[in-house]
Amino acid sequence: MTKVLIPFDFSEQAQNALQFATNLSAKFENVQITVLHVIEVPASSGMGTMGGGEAVPEYENQMFFIELMDRRKQQFRDMETQYAGNSYAFNTKIVLGNAFQNISSAIQEENPDLVIMGSKGSSGLEEVLIGSNTEKVVRTSHCPVVTVKAAVDPTNFKKIVFASDFREDQDELAHRLKNLQKWFDADLYLVIINTPGSFETTRESAARIKKFAAKYEIEHAVAEIYNSDSEEAGIVEFAEDIDADLIAMATHGRTGLAHLFTGSIAEDVVNHAKRPVWTFKTK
Known part of the structure; x- marks a missing residue:
């Protein structure tokens, strides 16, 4: 079985990466797609999503956090329904913590054959000093990584x-x-x-x-x-x-x-x- 991991933050670029993966996987048999969303918990007292979602108030606001979790779970249930019945298997997973660390852990644990993830790109000081989660995954992943920005059809x-x-x-x-x-x-x-x-x-x-x-x-x-x-x-x-x-x-x-x-x-x-x-x- 060919295993594909898609780190997903609900951004436009992540949606493009998901569409890329499903279009490509539909051409083959025995493909398993796992879509991973990380609700990020920074070292500070605040909380935020993996990069494509809304900013989250202080951790003490438990109600907002519960609502966010419920919303993400429902979005993933809708996604599983949308992609059910295809030639590939489709799974979703939500975890809490640092985005890059959890993506890296998923790569180690799931041992995918390919990672497909969206990228907004970066430039200037941000590129030199910070980089992005995508850039860090490219640097450290033991399996190939495909980065996607715009919507494209890989079958062509x-x-x-x-x-x-x-x-x-x-x-x-x-x-x-x-x-x-x-x-x-x-x-x-x-x-x-x-x-x-x-x-x-x-x-x-x-x-x-x-x-x-x-x-x-x-x-x-x-x-x-x-x-x-x-x-x-x-x-x-x-x-x-x-x-x-x-x-x-x-x-x-x-x-x-x-x-x-x-x-x-x-x-x-x-x-x-x-x-x-x-x-x-x-x-």
């Missing part, structure tokens, strides 16, 4: 961009990537972004892509070298230029000071790309 996907430098052996990543391509029955564009700071000849780049495709027996693939000022900008620009449906990338999942100083190209792309992004944390 035909072009996937996979950006890499293709320098390392990536057995697990290549296996996941081939499964992703099979899921969508799409062409795969293998692209190296050539920047002024890491320039190399087209011949060198093309040789590495060709070696990668041959080693992992990737079919229906197109090799591309794209010039840009930065890797993140080049990936987004290339995907826009060919009107790609999905961007796929690996992330090294750096945390703490290592992440603060080096950043993450994958997280930058998740924040800035308008189209869905598939990420997988490599070891």
Whole structure:
């Protein structure tokens, strides 16, 4: 059975992620979708939802909290009724606590094959100092994560961009990537972004892509070298230029000071790309 986890905060982006997941899952048999909502309890005395709901007054206002819980439970019961009778199994779950910690715990406990979640993106100081729950999940999840912003129909996907430098052996990543391509029955564009700071000849780049495709027996693939000022900008620009449906990338999942100083190209792309992004944390 293929297990899909959807962190859900009732925002427009979460609704888009849910629709993405159900549309895609309807194509296959033995898929289980679990929709997870976290009613967040910050360290302070206040309470708030996972990010897409109304702000909650002080914890002492027990009546408001009870009403919120009842409303969310009813919304999930309505959702279960709405999605009943499909080819996939559909479950919902509500938990209390910190959003990111509970999503991470669910990933560990449920061991999903894929996480699909909405993203509003972020920029500037918020992106550098805080980030989002989506960004943190991308950085730490042991399974692939698809981030969705706008409403899109994945059953019509035909072009996937996979950006890499293709320098390392990536057995697990290549296996996941081939499964992703099979899921969508799409062409795969293998692209190296050539920047002024890491320039190399087209011949060198093309040789590495060709070696990668041959080693992992990737079919229906197109090799591309794209010039840009930065890797993140080049990936987004290339995907826009060919009107790609999905961007796929690996992330090294750096945390703490290592992440603060080096950043993450994958997280930058998740924040800035308008189209869905598939990420997988490599070891």
